[in-house]
Amino acid sequence: MRILHTSDWHIGQKLHGNDRDEEHELFFNWLIDYINEHEVDVLLVAGDIFDVGFPSNSALKRYYSFLTHLVQTKCSHVIITGGNHDYISTLEAPADVLSALNIHVIGGAKTSIEDEVIEIKRGEELECVIGAVPFLRDKDIRLINAGESYEEGMNAINEGIVKHYQTVADAMSEYECPRIAMGHLNVYGAKVSESERDIHIGNLAGFRVTDFPAIFDYVALGHIHRPQRMNETGTIRYSGSPIALSFSERSDQKKMILLDLDINGIQSIESVEIPCFRRLISFKGEFQQVAEQLASYKSQSVLCDWAEVSIEEKQMDTTLSMQYEQLIENINNENNNLQIVKPSLRFINGDQSTVYEEHISLSDLTITDVFDRLLDAGQVNGQDELKQTFTELLDGFYHQIENE
Numbered sequence: 387m388r389i390l391h392t393s394d395w396h397i398g399q400k401l402h403g404n405d406r407d408e409e410h411e412l413f414f415n416w417l418i419d420y421i422n423e424h425e426v427d428v429l430l431v432a433g434d435i436f437d438v439g440f441p442s443n444s445a446l447k448r449y450y451s452f453l454t455h456l457v458q459t460k461c462s463h464v465i466i467t468g469g470n471h472d473y474i475s476t477l478e479a480p481a482d483v484l485s486a487l488n489i490h491v492i493g494g495a496k497t498s499i500e501d502e503v504i505e506i507k508r509g510e511e512l513e514c515v516i517g518a519v520p521f522l523r524d525k526d527i528r529l530i531n532a533g534e535s536y537e538e539g540m541n542a543i544n545e546g547i548v549k550h551y552q553t554v555a556d557a558m559s560e561y562e563c564p565r566i567a568m569g570h571l572n573v574y575g576a577k578v579s580e581s582e583r584d585i586h587i588g589n590l591a592g593f594r595v596t597d598f599p600a601i602f603d604y605v606a607l608g609h610i611h612r613p614q615r616m617n618e619t620g621t622i623r624y625s626g627s628p629i630a631l632s633f634s635e636r637s638d639q640k641k642m643i644l645l646d647l648d649i650n651g652i653q654s655i656e657s658v659e660i661p662c663f664r665r666l667i668s669f670k671g672e673f674q675q676v677a678e679q680l681a682s683y684k685s686q687s688v689l690c691d692w693a694e695v696s697i698e699e700k701q702m703d704t705t706l707s708m709q710y711e712q713l714i715e716n717i718n719n720e721n722n723n724l725q726i727v728k729p730s731l732r733f734i735n736g737d738q739s740t741v742y743e744e745h746i747s748l749s750d751l752t753i754t755d756v757f758d759r760l761l762d763a764g765q766v767n768g769q770d771e772l773k774q775t776f777t778e779l780l781d782g783f784y785h786q787i788e789n790e
């Protein structure tokens with residue numbers, strides 16, 4: 387049996403106001419072809435299907451279009467778990483219909499742990515069992531006690547996650563076949579990019595690879611966008627996102643993970659490179675230097691590449707802003723190879739740094755981004771504790787919305 391592990395699609399994401407729909411369309415077309423060509427039996431998607439909890443109609447259409455094409459392939463089972471960006475109600479609304487097509491959607495933690503344990507059969511023969519653990523919200527794993535300290539909150543979060551996985555492992559222990567777990571969380575030591583939203587802030591300091599029960603033959607992780615193995619044997623891995631979700635990921639080779647297994651266990655684990663359909667490029671330097679680099683840039687991508695351009699000059703020059711605006715307009719209107727989507731201009735004078743022009747749209751920021759910037763602007767002390775409390779408040783708010 388062949389199992390393909392992917393995660394963090396973030397359908398509907400916008401990068402500095404620019405839609406990623408073309409990239410997702412090309413990725414999904416390529417993924418369908420790959421599944422057919424390599425005869426993949428099971429697809430695991432470990433969270434953050436959408437970029438926001440209430441995705442646009444176009445994002446929903448893209449998702450269901452992919453699933454429609456997927457059921458026509460040789461892939462007989464699909465397991466989709468919710469991430470911190472996903473609303474449970476959005477993912478699970480069509481769960482009964484999808485289940486009839488062997489597409490299992492676990493948007494949030496289940497009251498009965500057996501509902502997170504999914505048997506994968508070929509005909510009547512059991513091939514493997516999946517512990518489909520979604521993103522675990524605070525309300526799912528602990529009681530929030532008034533007056534608890536930051537350290538007590540961190541410990542409670544980690545203990546709750548460990549307990550949940552142990553309960554899943556106990557439910558899977560009776561199976562004499564390969565046991566695979568899924569997860570959407572931060573694991574200590576993971577290499578992150580700037581686009582991951584803080585979840586379970588305490589978990590950043592505490593949850594470790596060794597906290598996963600040893601019963602699992604493989605752990606398919608999501609949330610971290612850079613593909614990476616978390617143990618020496620490579621049996622605990624982040625697949626990473628299929629497209630670069632921020633400029634900090636511009637050099638990452640995006641991947642999926644292909645597992646070959648039989649009744650005796652995992653036989654092979656292979657990293658599968660995903661084609662890059664649009665490169666994210668960074669240019670930095672003085673105006674004249676960068677202008678020459680932009681003029682000579684040649685793209686090799688299917689789609690027009692996107693650039694962040696950071697101009698740094700030592701002396702204040704009010705005319706340079708007009709020249710820079712004209713350069714951006716010329717590139718974006720006349721260049722089919724490249725578009726500037728993140729421009730900035732900074733004048734540096736001794737120890738002083740003045741941002742003369744920097745384009746940041748509120749629509750490009752998440753709620754937590756705005757809160758973090760507010761804390762930084764106010765030079766507030768004790769930010770870790772405040773961020774933890776804010777995360778808990780948001781979690782409760784989203785849960786209330788979903789129940790209305």
